[in-house]
Amino acid sequence: MKRVLWPACWMVLFTAVRAAQVEPGLPVWGEGERKQLESEGWVAGALLLTDEPVAEVPEKEPETPLDVAQPTAEEIAETEAPSSDIPEKFLPAYFGERPAGFLADPQGLLGQVEAKNRLNFLNYHAGDSSIDLFVYLFKGDQSIPGEVREEELVERFYSEGRPAVVVFYYMGAPQKSVMYLSPSLTDVVSSAEQKRALESSVMQAFKDVDPAGQLESFLIQMSIRIYWMERMMGGGEVPVDEALLTVRPPKPQKTKPSVLTRMQPLLEPAKPFVAPVAAGIGLMAAALVSLSIMRRRARYRFPDFEVEPRLGGSHAAGIGAVISFASASVPPASQRDQVPDYLRRA
Amino acid sequence: MKCPRCVQRIHRAAAQCPHCGFSIADADERFGGEELRLRCLTDSAGILRRGDRERVEAAMERVGKQFPQVFVAVYTGSLGEVANMRQFGFWLLNRSAFEDVPVEKPNEAGILLTIDPESKAAGMVFGYLLDPFLEESDTFECLSRAHAYWLEERYADGIIKALAHLEGILRKRSRHARKDPEHFQRKVMPAAMMGDLVRRIRSGHRGASAGEIENAEVSP
Numbered sequence: 001m002k003r004v005l006w007p008a009c010w011m012v013l014f015t016a017v018r019a020a021q022v023e024p025g026l027p028v029w030g031e032g033e034r035k036q037l038e039s040e041g042w043v044a045g046a047l048l049l050t051d052e053p054v055a056e057v058p059e060k061e062p063e064t065p066l067d068v069a070q071p072t073a074e075e076i077a078e079t080e081a082p083s084s085d086i087p088e089k090f091l092p093a094y095f096g097e098r099p100a101g102f103l104a105d106p107q108g109l110l111g112q113v114e115a116k117n118r119l120n121f122l123n124y125h126a127g128d129s130s131i132d133l134f135v136y137l138f139k140g141d142q143s144i145p146g147e148v149r150e151e152e153l154v155e156r157f158y159s160e161g162r163p164a165v166v167v168f169y170y171m172g173a174p175q176k177s178v179m180y181l182s183p184s185l186t187d188v189v190s191s192a193e194q195k196r197a198l199e200s201s202v203m204q205a206f207k208d209v210d211p212a213g214q215l216e217s218f219l220i221q222m223s224i225r226i227y228w229m230e231r232m233m234g235g236g237e238v239p240v241d242e243a244l245l246t247v248r249p250p251k252p253q254k255t256k257p258s259v260l261t262r263m264q265p266l267l268e269p270a271k272p273f274v275a276p277v278a279a280g281i282g283l284m285a286a287a288l289v290s291l292s293i294m295r296r297r298a299r300y301r302f303p304d305f306e307v308e309p310r311l312g313g314s315h316a317a318g319i320g321a322v323i324s325f326a327s328a329s330v331p332p333a334s335q336r337d338q339v340p341d342y343l344r345r346a
Numbered sequence: 347m348k349c350p351r352c353v354q355r356i357h358r359a360a361a362q363c364p365h366c367g368f369s370i371a372d373a374d375e376r377f378g379g380e381e382l383r384l385r386c387l388t389d390s391a392g393i394l395r396r397g398d399r400e401r402v403e404a405a406m407e408r409v410g411k412q413f414p415q416v417f418v419a420v421y422t423g424s425l426g427e428v429a430n431m432r433q434f435g436f437w438l439l440n441r442s443a444f445e446d447v448p449v450e451k452p453n454e455a456g457i458l459l460t461i462d463p464e465s466k467a468a469g470m471v472f473g474y475l476l477d478p479f480l481e482e483s484d485t486f487e488c489l490s491r492a493h494a495y496w497l498e499e500r501y502a503d504g505i506i507k508a509l510a511h512l513e514g515i516l517r518k519r520s521r522h523a524r525k526d527p528e529h530f531q532r533k534v535m536p537a538a539m540m541g542d543l544v545r546r547i548r549s550g551h552r553g554a555s556a557g558e559i560e561n562a563e564v565s566p
Contacts (some may be wrong), residue, residue, distance in 0.1 A: 022423055299411075299412065314440055319350045
């Protein structure tokens with residue numbers, strides 16, 4: 001019986017193992033299954049589950065270069081570095097004469113409305129202040145020609161008439177702006193103050209993003225700073241814009257009352273006792289010091305008693321203690337009971 | 347009072363230990379009978395550096411100044427066995443002549459600190475002058491103060507600490523002795539005198555009781 005059962009068992013086991021080893025086939029679309037799904041609507045993963053062969057990607061034909069003349073190196077350099085010069089035709093309007101208005105924008109960098117608003121503001125400032133503010137507008141990438149000397153220009157055009165602050169402002173690049181004062185102001189307003197005025201105006205300008213807004217903020221701040229310059233001319237003091245100073249001046253002393261001042265009401269009744277208490281403390285300190293000195297100088301004597309010699313020792317038999325410092329694990333406390341030698345050796 | 351060999355209590359005037367028979371003769375036999383000439387600070391073991399020596403000498407001098415009758419000596423050397431430390435100290439203080447100690451200060455007034463850096467042991471002995479005023483426990487306290495320093499081989503620091511503590515103890519005992527000298531005298535009083543004292547006390551009591559009886563008879 002066993003002979004029949006064992007091979008049968010083995011056969012069953014072998015078949016099961018073989019069956020487990022065979023991988024199941026991939027699912028295949030049944031007839032009509034796809035059509036049914038498509039009729040129901042959108043099929044998820046329809047692109048992947050398609051049985052249709054994927055169309056091969058056609059190879060791109062190599063592009064034939066157009067028969068156009070290539071730019072020369074000079075032309076490339078010219079286009080890459082746009083000219084930063086102010087067109088010549090505008091130079092007389094900028095530097096040839098004193099501008100008619102407070103805003104000199106011959107290039108028309110501001111729109112009409114913007115230009116009108118800024119001019120209105122500058123006019124308003126001129127009406128409100130004894131110092132005029134003249135603004136020359138340039139593009140951010142432009143630079144004043146080398147042959148133009150700004151100081152000389154300001155001196156030439158602004159020596160007469162009301163004192164003026166002249167600003168060469170670069171649209172979109174307020175940090176490039178330069179400021180000059182008419183000769184009547186240069187002696188009164190320090191260069192440090194000029195620098196602070198310009199820096200604070202530039203910082204205000206940077207709070208805006210668009211160039212027109214930057215100009216507006218710049219002018220408002222400059223107008224404020226000019227007000228303080230006026231005050232200076234009148235003998236006043238110019239406030240220091242702390243945020244702009246690299247080295248900050250010491251903070252003004254707060255008038256917060258000191259601890260002593262606050263405790264004054266409490267100390268007042270104790271005033272009559274201060275002198276006696278201080279004297280007492282002094283006396284105590286003196287007494288302590290003299291006591292310590294006396295202690296240092298003190299001489300101690302012992303009464304001389306007759307002591308009978310012991311163990312034949314003519315001078316000493318006062319056997320004191322012995323201590324071992326061989327190990328930290330044997331502290332003095334454990335050595336207090338002095339053991340006889342013979343016990344120690346044992 | 348204890349025997350330096352067996353550390354058993356001995357009688358005040360015992361010529362030799364009643365327990366082990368130890369006497370100075372035994373110590374002489376062991377360490378030599380002739381007198382030694384030493385300086386107060388003898389660093390035979392070479393454990394003190396130059397700066398250390400000065401500090402230790404200053405501490406020793408301070409004790410000498412405060413207690414004009416007393417002097418301190420320090421001896422460092424290799425003695426071999428730890429067990430001999432007591433006997434060696436006893437022998438050294440009896441047999442040494444300290445060159446730099448004034449003549450008016452005999453060895454009876456000495457306090458000797460011996461340190462053996464090899465066997466890592468230290469001991470303190472004192473002369474008969476301080477016998478009534480110092481106890482074994484006092485010297486043990488002094489050595490205990492130095493223990494932590496000596497563990498780290500800071501010998502000078504340990505000595506200075508021990509001497510500073512000794513100063514405190516001696517000051518206290520000196521003041522006490524000035525107020526109540528009898529307290530200390532009784533400790534070293536010869537047995538014969540003690541016997542007399544006992545007799546006198548007893549007779550005093552007897553006299554007093556007799557007087558009381560007489561008074562009782564007189565009174566109506």
